[in-house]
Amino acid sequence: MSAVVPSGTSAGSIAPILEIASLSKAFGGVRAIDELDLTLGEGEIRCIIGPNGAGKSTLFQLIIGSVRADSGIIRFRDHNITRLHVFQRAHLGIAIKFQNLGVYQNLTVRHNLLVPLQHHYRSHELEDAIGKMLVQLKLEGTESLLVRDLAHGQKQWLAIGMALAMKPALLLLDEPTAGMSPDETRATGEIVQALNREGVTILVIEHDMAFVRQLRAPVTVLHYGKVFAEGPFREIEGHADVRRIYLGSSRR
Amino acid sequence: MLSYARVDRWLSRFNGPQTIGHSAPFWGAVLFVIGLGIAVPYIVGGYDLVNFTGFVLMLFLAMGLCFIWGFCGILSLGQGAFLGLGGYTYGVVGINLIEAQGNTDVALIAGLIVPVLLAAVLGYFMFYARLKGVFVAILMLVVTLLFQTFLNQTAGVQWHIGKAYLGGNNGLGRFSAGITELPSLKLGIGDLVYEFVGTSPAFYYLVFGLAAITFLGLRMMVNSRIGYIMVAIREDPDRTEAFGYDVRLIQLLVFCVGALLAAFSGILYVGWGGFIDPSAFGIYNNILPVIWVAVGGRKSLEATVVSTIFLLWLSQRLAIGGEYAFIVLGGILVIVMMLAPEGVMTSMLDYWARWRRRGAASGRRTGDI
Numbered sequence: 001m002s003a004v005v006p007s008g009t010s011a012g013s014i015a016p017i018l019e020i021a022s023l024s025k026a027f028g029g030v031r032a033i034d035e036l037d038l039t040l041g042e043g044e045i046r047c048i049i050g051p052n053g054a055g056k057s058t059l060f061q062l063i064i065g066s067v068r069a070d071s072g073i074i075r076f077r078d079h080n081i082t083r084l085h086v087f088q089r090a091h092l093g094i095a096i097k098f099q100n101l102g103v104y105q106n107l108t109v110r111h112n113l114l115v116p117l118q119h120h121y122r123s124h125e126l127e128d129a130i131g132k133m134l135v136q137l138k139l140e141g142t143e144s145l146l147v148r149d150l151a152h153g154q155k156q157w158l159a160i161g162m163a164l165a166m167k168p169a170l171l172l173l174d175e176p177t178a179g180m181s182p183d184e185t186r187a188t189g190e191i192v193q194a195l196n197r198e199g200v201t202i203l204v205i206e207h208d209m210a211f212v213r214q215l216r217a218p219v220t221v222l223h224y225g226k227v228f229a230e231g232p233f234r235e236i237e238g239h240a241d242v243r244r245i246y247l248g249s250s251r252r
Numbered sequence: 253m254l255s256y257a258r259v260d261r262w263l264s265r266f267n268g269p270q271t272i273g274h275s276a277p278f279w280g281a282v283l284f285v286i287g288l289g290i291a292v293p294y295i296v297g298g299y300d301l302v303n304f305t306g307f308v309l310m311l312f313l314a315m316g317l318c319f320i321w322g323f324c325g326i327l328s329l330g331q332g333a334f335l336g337l338g339g340y341t342y343g344v345v346g347i348n349l350i351e352a353q354g355n356t357d358v359a360l361i362a363g364l365i366v367p368v369l370l371a372a373v374l375g376y377f378m379f380y381a382r383l384k385g386v387f388v389a390i391l392m393l394v395v396t397l398l399f400q401t402f403l404n405q406t407a408g409v410q411w412h413i414g415k416a417y418l419g420g421n422n423g424l425g426r427f428s429a430g431i432t433e434l435p436s437l438k439l440g441i442g443d444l445v446y447e448f449v450g451t452s453p454a455f456y457y458l459v460f461g462l463a464a465i466t467f468l469g470l471r472m473m474v475n476s477r478i479g480y481i482m483v484a485i486r487e488d489p490d491r492t493e494a495f496g497y498d499v500r501l502i503q504l505l506v507f508c509v510g511a512l513l514a515a516f517s518g519i520l521y522v523g524w525g526g527f528i529d530p531s532a533f534g535i536y537n538n539i540l541p542v543i544w545v546a547v548g549g550r551k552s553l554e555a556t557v558v559s560t561i562f563l564l565w566l567s568q569r570l571a572i573g574g575e576y577a578f579i580v581l582g583g584i585l586v587i588v589m590m591l592a593p594e595g596v597m598t599s600m601l602d603y604w605a606r607w608r609r610r611g612a613a614s615g616r617r618t619g620d621i
Contacts, residue, residue, distance in 0.1 A: 064494055090496035102494070104487040108269065115484045116495050118477055166496065 014041035016075075017170055017201045018063070023072030024225075025058060032058040034225035036072070040170075040203060045196045047204045047212045047233070050222035051246050056205045057099060059222070060172050063203075064096050065089045076170070095168035099175050099205075102159045103147045109134070110143040112158060116165035129165075137161040153184040160188070164195065171195070173204045177211050189214040213237075221246065266468055268475025270323070270483060272554045272601055289460050293453035302524075305456045307564040309520040310541075311463045314560040315470055315553060316513030317541045322550035323474050324506045325486030327385065330392025331514045332537030333399055334367040338515030339528040340403075341366040343424045346435040346522075347416040355438045355445045356523075363519040364512060371511030375504040382500070384489075393538060400533035423529035433526030437519075450524040459520055466513065470553055482506060540567075543585045549595025558597060 018040040025033040032055045040046055048056050061067035063074060065086040074082045081089050095116075096102065104112050113130050121129045134140050137157045139150075147155060156176065163171055176192065177185040189211055196202050206212050212219060212233055219236045221228040229242050236242055267274035273282075289308075293301055313335055320326040342363030346356050374395065378388050407420025409427065417427040425431045437448040437455070448455040473479055484492045485499050493499045522528050540563075548559025563581065570577040592599035 066490060066494070085498070086490075086493040087496050087498045090494055096494055098491070098494075102491055104484060104491070106487055107483065111269065111480060111483070114480050115492065115497075118480065119496055162495070 014043065016040060017042045017044075017077060018203075019073075019075040020063075021073045021075075023059075023062060023074065024070045025062060025067060026070055027058075031225050033062060033069075036222075036226060038220065038227060040201060043196070043199055043201055045192070045202045045204070045215060045217040047206055047215060047217050047219045048222060049206065049209075049212065049219055049236075049246065050228070054222040055225040056222055057174060058225075060096060060174055060203075060205065063089075063172060064094060090166065093167075093169035094172070095163040095166040095170070096172040097159045097163040097174060097176060099178070101155055102162060103155055105148040106146060108144050108146055109139060109150070109158065112147055112162060113143075113165060116162050120165075120167060133161055133165060152179050153181065156180060156184075156188070157191075160191065164200075168200060170201045170203065173202065173206075175205055175207060177206065177208050182210075185211050186214065209237075266471045266475065268479070270474040270479050271471050272552055272598075286464060289464070290457075292460075293456055298451065301453065301456055302451050303568065305450075305459055305524055306521075307561050308456070308463055309459045309524060310517055310564060311557060311560055312466060312513040312520070313517040313537065314541050314544050314556050315463075315466060316510040316517075318545045318550060318553055318556040319470055319474070319513070320506050320510035321542075321545065322552065322556070323479065323486060324482040324503060325385075325489075326503060326507055326510070327389045327542075328392040328507075328510065329389045329538050329542065330394070330396035331510065331541055332533050333392065333396035334371060334511040334514035335518035335521070335537050336396070336399055336528070336530075336532035337367045337370060338363045338518030339522045339532055340424055340518075342519040342522050343434045343528055344413050344416040347425055347428060347431060348414040350435045350438070355440055356435050357439060357441070359435070360437065360439070360519060364515050367511050367515035367518070368508050371508045372504065375507040379500045379503040379507070396533045396538055400530045403530035403533065419529075421530055423527055434522050434528065436526060437523040448523065450526060455524065459524075462516065462520075466516075467553060467557060474553070478502070540581065543581050547584060547588050547596055549598030551594065552598050555595055555597035559595075 016039045018038070020036060020038040023033055023036045023038075024031065034055075036055075036059070038059075048059070050056055058067060062069055065081070065084055065088075069082055072082070073080060076089070076092055076094065079092060081092065081094075084092075104115070110130060113133050114126070117126060117129050117133070130143070134143060137154075137160075139154060139158060139161075142150060142154070147158065150158065156179070160173065160176060163173075173192070177188050180188060185208060192202060192204070192215065204212075204215070204217075216233065218231060219233050220230045221236060221239075221242050223245055228245065229236060229239055231239075263274075263279060273279070292304060296304065313331055317328065317331055320328060342356070342359045345362045346359035349358055350356065374392075377383075378391060383391070403418060404421045406418035407422065409417065411418040411420070412428075415428055415431075416425055418424060419426040419428075425434055436450050437458070438445050439448065440446050446454075448458050474482065481492065481497055481502060484495075485497070485502060489499045489503075518528075518532065521532070541560075544560040544563050545556050547563065548555030548557075550556070563584075567577040567581060570580055588596055594602070
């Protein structure tokens with residue numbers, strides 16, 4: 001953990017949960033993801049940062065399957081998932097919190113929670129699970145409200161809660177703190193760390209460097225669809241080239 | 253012992269957040285409507301009863317569209333394809349088998365299976381290719397108009413399936429020897445066959461009973477686990493797939509249910525009037541259901557039933573004066589879409605609920621539907 005290490009070795013002796021090998025995806029000639037290699041160990045928590053257009057969201061779409069790779073392989077545990085459909089990958093244990101909220105704005109909070117929880121519970125157990133979830137997400141009393149009437153932070157938590165209700169082995173969080181207040185951001189960081197302690201492997205895309213620092217997790221820097229650098233946040237923060245392409249630049 | 257709690261538990265299967273109404277007064281009103289439906293043959297005369305039967309048998313088409321569009325977000329402008337195909341299949345099989353078998357059981361089953369098979373094939377190509385929204389709507393319109401165009405040019409004697417001459421735009425069976433009307437529904441086995449003559453109260457009760465069962469069945473379905481997922485797919489198919497649901501398969505199944513219901517309308521239409529021609533595939537049966545469903549409120553089976561019967565009645569009143577019906581119905585649709593895009597009944601109930609909530613906030617005692 002002391003040096004910027006090439007990807008594929010950072011997981012060390014831990015069994016990998018996700019292995020991505022020479023993955024490529026082009027959109028109309030632009031290589032959004034370019035021969036990318038990335039390995040994530042079981043139980044790890046990893047942040048992905050990079051300038052806009054670096055391919056972060058495309059990488060997530062490739063992992064969940066809403067975008068198909070042009071070439072390369074994605075392995076999840078013992079499965080080659082490169083050609084699987086989105087719902088099949090979800091069944092294997094990959095869940096995502098989308099960047100622009102994975103919630104159904106026009107449905108009630110209860111209905112939103114039912115969609116993922118129905119996989120695991122029925123009748124009375126389902127009611128109990130909804131109740132527990134509402135308490136955990138600090139959304140008691142909102143169950144019959146439409147999600148569009150919630151505060152922004154509440155929507156974000158609901159979105160994270162819905163991804164969690166899938167009981168995933170690998171959770172992808174695309175900008176979980178976007179639009180949150182500093183307090184809400186800190187609370188979200190605590191939730192993410194608590195989840196990780198329970199054994200959920202987490203991959204986070206985040207622009208908020210305070211949040212990344214709080215997670216104290218290894219960071220992967222993407223640039224032009226490739227892994228530009230990888231290592232602990234302290235190292236990455238001090239990395240001159242990374243500062244040049246991303247951190248130091250205020251240009252968007 | 254028939255206790256209140258028991259009735260309540262039994263009713264709970266039909267209740268849920270997807271449908272309007274769950275209280276005792278609501279179900280009382282439903283019982284009243286069913287009672288009224290049963291009383292209709294005793295209230296109105298023969299001609300009006302036949303007319304009313306014609307309205308009620310279109311409820312299957314309308315409820316099917318409400319189910320696929322209002323609840324699962326699949327707008328089809330070609331449900332007439334399934335209605336027409338159901339009617340034609342029933343007629344063709346019926347003409348060929350009625351003498352040998354003495355009943356129309358096989359014709360009925362074929363009339364249901366063939367349209368559902370077509371829906372399965374079309375649905376497979378549309379949903380597994382992840383075709384969306386407007387493309388499904390337009391593709392279905394093209395399919396139904398292809399059927400109409402094809403059948404319109406089958407007037408020649410070479411166009412026949414066994415004894416059944418397709419008859420071009422004169423209608424099915426017009427040129428078949430010894431046939432003046434398509435077979436009415438004769439259901440049963442062996443000697444135990446009952447003929448539901450299209451103009452009889454028995455036929456009306458058959459249609460009405462099936463409509464009531466379909467209404468309750470769909471209400472149960474949309475409030476079940478699959479109902480929640482249908483609505484989630486309507487709101488956002490991609491999200492729903494990321495939550496582990498095979499959206500394509502669910503859309504395909506829902507689409508087939510819609511086709512089955514449209515086919516019911518087609519078969520009952522033939523059993524009712526003894527007649528079907530290529531206009532069954534035409535604009536009337538494809539676009540008007542969209543108006544019936546949209547005007548009442550596409551997300552509500554209850555609103556669909558009420559507005560379908562009302563608008564069919566209105567069209568018929570207007571039809572006496574010529575082709576004004578279409579203009580008026582189109583006008584109603586435009587006005588409703590501008591003032592209450594969720595439909596008249598749905599919007600009114602929303603408004604009432606909001607008004608009640610405000611009433612409750614100010615301490616007024618209020619009821620619950």
